[in-house]
Amino acid sequence: MSNEIREPMDDLPNPNPRAESATYAVIGAGLTGAAAAWRLAQSGADVIVLERDVPASALGSSHGSARIFRYAYPDPFYARLVMQAKPGWDELEAASGRRLITPSGSLDFGAVRDPRGLARVLAATGVEHELLGSAEAQARWPQLDFDTEVLWHPGAGVIDAERSVETMLELAQVAGAEVRLRWEAATVRRASTGYLVTSATGETVHAQQVIVAAGGWLPALLDGLDLPTGFLDALPQFEVRQENAFHFRYRDERQQGETPPDAATSWPTFIYKGEDIQTYSLPGGRDADFRGQKIAEYNAGRVIPSARDQDGVIDAANRARVVGFVERFAPGMAPEPYAETTCLFTNVPRDDMIIDRAEGITVVSPCSGQGAKFAPLLGELVLDLVAGSGQAAERFRAAGQRFAVAA
Known part of the structure; x- marks a missing residue:
């Protein structure tokens, strides 16, 4: 893909590889998803991370050391x-x-x-x-x-973004989280309780709540998320x-x-x-x-x-x-x-980060190239949103912003 110099990264071990359900499923193992997993697991919650490639993948936004x-x-x-x-x-x-x-x-x-x-x-x-x-x-x-x-x-x-991702995931695993690699989430649909997350190859994970931290992959995933129409309409243009x-x-x-x-x-x-x-x-x-x-x-x-x-x-x-x-x-x-x-x-048009929730699905997008510096705090904000107040800070709410169309 490029001639950037990168060190190889071994897959993280899964301490509970056969788990099929969790309280929280986190989609994406970049800085945001890793931070959310760390803070949720640290709180004692049951967490599974679903990553389409490897943590801090070169195909995402959290790779590398700078x-x-x-x-x-x-x-x-x-x-x-x-x-x-x-x-x-x-x-x-x-x-x-x-x-x-x-x-x-x-x-x-x-x-x-x-x-x-x-x-x-x-x-x-x-x-x-x-x-x-x-x-x-x-x-x-x-x-x-x-x-x-x-x-x-x-x-x-x-x-060092890549090592930060690795570190947060390791700490999350020590606290009991599971990390699944090369598991590409394709849809998130309501189940009798919670949600069923289905991979591109047909595997499934059941979760009471889902945190979507998919970075630049989010636009391709939106149609597969079982979000209320009003919330989808309110999301900014990515x-x-x-x-x-x-x-x-x-x-x-x-x-x-x-x-x-x-x-x-x-x-x-x-x-x-x-x-x-x-x-x-x-x-x-x-x-x-x-x-x-x-x-x-x-x-x-x-x-x-x-x-x-x-x-x-x-x-x-x-x-x-x-x-x-x-x-x-x-x-x-x-x-x-x-x-x-x-x-x-x-x-997004206003350059604000998006951290908002509809029912049991939370969408997190620290946009405009500014999210890395906030990573541990993003995990705290997600934890507060899904397990605390249940409301996003007004600045981070979905607000229906659209980019101006060039004349």
Whole structure:
């Protein structure tokens, strides 16, 4: 599918391989599904996870070792949500003995990114930060060029998404959850009690409640979910994009190589939003042999009906734009990508995450490429929704949003 460098992953063991029913069935073993399984099993619930491929599959949105953890949001709601998510990451690392977020700090610049506005949000939420002039930032990070003021917040980092999924599933299994791999859910239908989940090959699992965390596969699954018509109509329009990501080698060879334990990355993460291009970048880690920085143009990939329609083909025009960005703003990188891959973004019009429930089916879609940093918190929110209040936070409710049709 791509020339991204990935380590092989063994199937997780199933401690209860013949179980045919559970209180909760979780569809999808990416970051969201793994977090839901962990928190549900941790609460003492009977949980089964149904994954069409393997955990953190390369065909989903949670693969690889490089996702950004950051606090900088123009909306205080999401900045505060990151603060709520951080204790869950600390708990996960403490429980597993693994470092899942490597400190890096993060830079935000570009006229559209509005560093000064972001600084106001971080000041209001109590997040450590600095607002720097372009010359001051240039002196501190000579490997980059800046065309506006620059926001620096040192609390950002790089999430190892694949290891985070593995860790949450392992902890879920220790608490009694079952994980079934290569089990593709095709339909979820009402039964005399609860729901019957049927696979593409005709296998069945009975569950009292079903949590659907299928990422970019959700649009293809919606017709098979026994959801009330009103709820289906209220769901936002989901847009799946096949994004392109490129790895560029650090010119300074001292910055290459795996980050030592308890050290920060050699480069920060950064987000640039200008009038002509919007990009995000972070140390690539294991995804590309620790040799450089991962850069992608935000939401610039080809729109596809669902993850089922991805082909893994790199968009040459997208590559050219990203190379042009590196030539202009990143003198510390060689401007020829040495590795490249595709990945999935699942968008909704308002960019909010969707966490909502109709009867016994909960739909969870942390959309627009922003869900990784919230993973442990997403599990808590799902647990509260299915076993607690029974109501989603208003911000995460299905709201019937539609994308504007181009003239």
